[in-house]
Amino acid sequence: MTSTFLDAVNRKNKNHIPVLFMRQAGRYLPEYMKLKDVHSFRTRTHTPELMTEITLQPMRRYKMDAAIMFSDILTCLEYMGAAFDFTGEGPKLATAGVSTLKEIHKLDVKDMSFVYEGIKKITAELTDRPLVGFVGAPFTLCSYIIEGGTSKEFLKTKNFMYSSPKDFHKAMEILAESVGNYLAEQMRTGVEAVQVFDSWVGFLNEDDYRTYLLPHMKNLVSLARKGGKPIILYSQPASHLLPALKEVGADVYSIDWRMKLADAAKVLGDNVAIQGNLDPAVTTLEWSEARPFVDRVLEDAKKAGIRDRYIFNVGHGVNPTTKPETVGSIVEYVHSK
Numbered sequence: 001m002t003s004t005f006l007d008a009v010n011r012k013n014k015n016h017i018p019v020l021f022m023r024q025a026g027r028y029l030p031e032y033m034k035l036k037d038v039h040s041f042r043t044r045t046h047t048p049e050l051m052t053e054i055t056l057q058p059m060r061r062y063k064m065d066a067a068i069m070f071s072d073i074l075t076c077l078e079y080m081g082a083a084f085d086f087t088g089e090g091p092k093l094a095t096a097g098v099s100t101l102k103e104i105h106k107l108d109v110k111d112m113s114f115v116y117e118g119i120k121k122i123t124a125e126l127t128d129r130p131l132v133g134f135v136g137a138p139f140t141l142c143s144y145i146i147e148g149g150t151s152k153e154f155l156k157t158k159n160f161m162y163s164s165p166k167d168f169h170k171a172m173e174i175l176a177e178s179v180g181n182y183l184a185e186q187m188r189t190g191v192e193a194v195q196v197f198d199s200w201v202g203f204l205n206e207d208d209y210r211t212y213l214l215p216h217m218k219n220l221v222s223l224a225r226k227g228g229k230p231i232i233l234y235s236q237p238a239s240h241l242l243p244a245l246k247e248v249g250a251d252v253y254s255i256d257w258r259m260k261l262a263d264a265a266k267v268l269g270d271n272v273a274i275q276g277n278l279d280p281a282v283t284t285l286e287w288s289e290a291r292p293f294v295d296r297v298l299e300d301a302k303k304a305g306i307r308d309r310y311i312f313n314v315g316h317g318v319n320p321t322t323k324p325e326t327v328g329s330i331v332e333y334v335h336s337k
């Protein structure tokens with residue numbers, strides 16, 4: 001398969017700038033909402049046919065350069081002793097807290113066979129563009145287990161990390177090993193690249209990242225490497241962590257919108273690709289209003305000298321109020337540049 005997305009990942013893209021949207025399959029698409037009305041989140045993520053259909057929905061509508069499998073970073077936690085419920089406003093863990101975290105056990109990657117079935121179905125249908133797999137990073141997963149859902153300050157998580165470093169490291173070790181092996185298995189089944197989501201890690205400072213997370217992130221990457229496919233690391237809100245993130249050894253760094261692409265490129269060096277940078281709020285605008293913001297990101301990519309190794313993407317997930325027409329216009333426009 002020739003793929004501008006994979007060419008950019010491999011830092012040798014001579015074609016159009018590839019586009020991928022974080023959370024491109026989901027709540028802003030009317031065709032997704034129809035399935036959401038009929039099937040629970042668990043059914044949508046545990047049924048290979050539904051996983052396939054939802055993954056392919058944005059691919060039919062738009063010329064995005066890669067698909068991202070429909071699943072969730074919390075899905076595997078059910079098989080490690082922390083099952084989330086997705087029925088309400090956001091994910092909820094009834095037994096949230098440090099005691100649940102202390103009891104989690106390593107993931108048996110065979111338990112995720114429904115995901116591998118989905119990957120096989122998606123790749124059988126999607127023959128012209130690559131599929132991206134993913135997991136949540138240990139810190140972000142740990143924060144969900146301790147806080148029970150999305151948090152504003154991550155106080156309980158930090159309290160545990162600072163007060164019980166030994167137990168914290170043990171949990172990180174289990175999480176990193178589990179998701180690292182799970183990524184390798186996704187790669188063996190057919191995804192062409194993977195993304196590690198560390199959505200809340202920017203609430204830590206750089207010293208803490210190095211002390212509490214870096215060794216586990218390196219271990220995660222070395223286990224995932226056994227699958228032989230490129231690794232994208234997404235961290236947020238994390239401009240201040242870039243020097244430490246570089247040491248994780250990912251192939252692509254997905255950055256948020258708080259930093260200039262040229263500044264990120266300076267820290268990260270020439271040997272990695274860069275993804276992201278559009279503020280997701282822009283996707284909630286009409287196309288005419290959104291265009292100057294897209295231009296600014298493209299201009300910055302040019303100034304940064306990363307044209308051959310840049311993937312256009314949002315700096316965090318698109319929103320339920322994202323306008324499907326604007327997403328389409330952004331894809332066409334970036335491709336024309």
Ligand code: CP3
Pocket residue numbers: 021022023024025026027036041068069070071072073074086089090091134150197199316317
């Ligand atoms: O298109 C894609 O990107 C693939 C699907 C995908 C989902 N979640 C589906 C989903 C991906 C890649 C994720 C990753 C994910 N899940 C992250 C990392 C990315 C990020 O946004 O920071 C995180 C932190 C989660 C945890 C999670 N799952 C939350 C906080 C929520 C509820 C709030 C929300 O954003 O809706 C979910 C549920 C969820 N996962 C939905 C979707 C489409 C919405 C619920 C639904 O459709 O019923």
